[in-house]
Amino acid sequence: MSSATGQVEVRRHKGLVPWQGQTILAAFDPRRNSLNLVRLVLALMVLLAHSYTLSGNGFGPLFNGDHLGTWAVYGFFCLSGYLITGSRLRSRFVDYLSHRIARIFPGFLVSLVVVVAGFAPIAYVRQHGSIDGYLTTPATPLHHVVANMGLSMHEWSVAGTLTANPYPHMWNGSLWSLYYEFLCYLAVGALLSFAVMRRRPWLLVPTFLLTVLAAANADTVVNGYFGGNRDVALLVDVLPFFMGGAAVHALRGVIPLTRWSALASAVGLVLLVSADGTWGPALAAPFITVLLMWLGKVLPCPELVRRHDVSYGCYIYAFPSQQLVAALGGAAWGTYVHAALALPITVALATASWLLVERRAMRVVRRGEPVPVATVSPVAAPIAVSE
Template sequence: MTAATPQELAPARPDVRTAPEARLGRWHGRQMDPRRNGLNVVRLGLAVLVLHAHAYYISGRGVGPHVDGENLGGWAVFGFFAVSGYLITGSRWRNPLSTYLVHRVARIFPAFVVCLLVMVAVVGPIGYVWLHGTLSGYLTTSTTPANFVWSNLFLRVNAYDIAGTPADVPYPGAWNGSLWSLYYEFLCYLVVGLLALVGFMRRSVWGLVGAFVLSVAAHAGWPHGVATLLGGNVDAQLLAKLLPLFLGGALVERLRHRLPMHWAAAAGSVAVVAGAVWLLDGWGAQLTAPFLAYALIWVGSALPIPDLLRRHDVSYGIYIYAFPVQQLLVLTGAHELPLLAYDVVALAVTVPLAVASWLLVERPAMRWARRSTAARPA
């Protein structure tokens, strides 16, 4: 995945005009202001980190730096899921299931479907002509453009190439290696949506703590018997890997009134995550997901950003369009530039696509969803 998402999720609206106070014993301070924060920039940074991680693969420079078996893109995805868990849980706890699902579908699906169409109408033909010198046979060569769209239409990505392209490039057979994570993010949406139907989950945070602990146990126990019980199902394995990050963010949201935003606590959280990753093989990030979420939320609460970036979230567009842009740039030879220069060129080409996705698809879809559900009671 390298990343998700989309993340891309509208900040929860509070019941008051300013961020309320949070207290933990004698320690007190402010919660993150849900209306004036830098989470859009946090997610934008994570999307750019995914772009950078993919640049190693796409340009033929190997796999890049890894930490605890994850490349930089994988860690960015962890961050996306933690932040999404925080935002999504607040939305779910304030809305009935029907409203919540309409909002979630409107947030993730329209831009995703448009991206698929752009890939078969623009990206695939360019790659096919570059490879064959003609468009003859483009519509009938496996994987056909129609099959590409249909196979991937419901978020689970089953096809990465279009008509046998890209080919003769350092990373062949995949036009968009970022889309895979969106399926698992939507599954996390469904998990939180269903958990909130349980009265105990709504009344007490301990229910959510129990769900988080079970998710960590499922991931940590995957090599030790859980995989056998589930027949080695890859979807279950990836969900078990990412769900703890999402529920970690959910826990921070449910405890927000007890967790003041403070730099020292954020620094301590980073130290806890680093220690767990160092000591535990492959599941330290999952175990300390609430600490990771807290650190990212603190960054979002402390970042001073202009209103333009606060009101416009292009991180999802960058996430879904960067990979095909990077592959197209390979056809021009841009991947032979120094890695950071290649990153800058790819980002410069991707940003207009992300802005168009936000202005023409994502924001209108979310506005429609809000209008269509405005009269529904909680």
């Protein structure tokens, strides 16, 4: 969307609220913001949270029974809901879908290959003293890639490795969320294909409330209507956060983005989560979104981070890096040393993923498309990253 179009949107909302100049639409600079930094911090929160478990030291700090990593994932879904909704409203469905596929799949598929070709052989040699039998030991490396290449994870282990780890067998436990993120992309893409939804995007607000209602009655919905299907159960859990972000985007012309709205959002988040552990976090999704958008507005961001979004790579490479460190004995040194040892491996692979895979894939899918004068937002990709 061009800057001129953005000005039209601001004028369209003019006079609706007394704080018009301070709304998300007016106050958030889509080209100069710190959302890459916010997403990177969320990805590193996941790394730290997993280091407790992967080093054999429990779950770490809990809030409403969930560790830091779970809350970080909720934050990713909220930001994605906001940004992806904007992407869909500006795009034809075919273009929207091609961008989403190009953004999520190449990095994901390469990460599977990196695990079976790089990480798992090291662990196998550590475990057996040689590489003999690696390619034929169940679950074979080829099976790991083929079984998971559709994004839905069906095989977590590779060649019987990681058996001695504090958290055994599983090479990349973070990848589970990508499938449900993609289902959220499809849901919003389909909803905004209806003319009535595109003309009245505020209808995303009652849609969000319906997802909260489903989450609050998850047992009835999942067991009563879907036979206890695990995929439905996990989707019901995360969909309200994505739709909460979408609802905020629909109301971005009236929701203020100030320190006071951020403070109110933080208070609302704590109150809702404290009021009810089941529906409270889901209903608080818009508050999480506003809080993260405010941080994206006010935090100083190094230019390198602003230009290069390695948060998705950090998310998909942290877990296997941590498991390799644990397999090589790093778990014995405690949670924080374990995390510190895994961090440089993660960042190096994330940087390579961004420069060699993710960015190139997006450039390919953009070829032949008209170049916009200015984009409204750095459209989020799976869990962590910008378009």
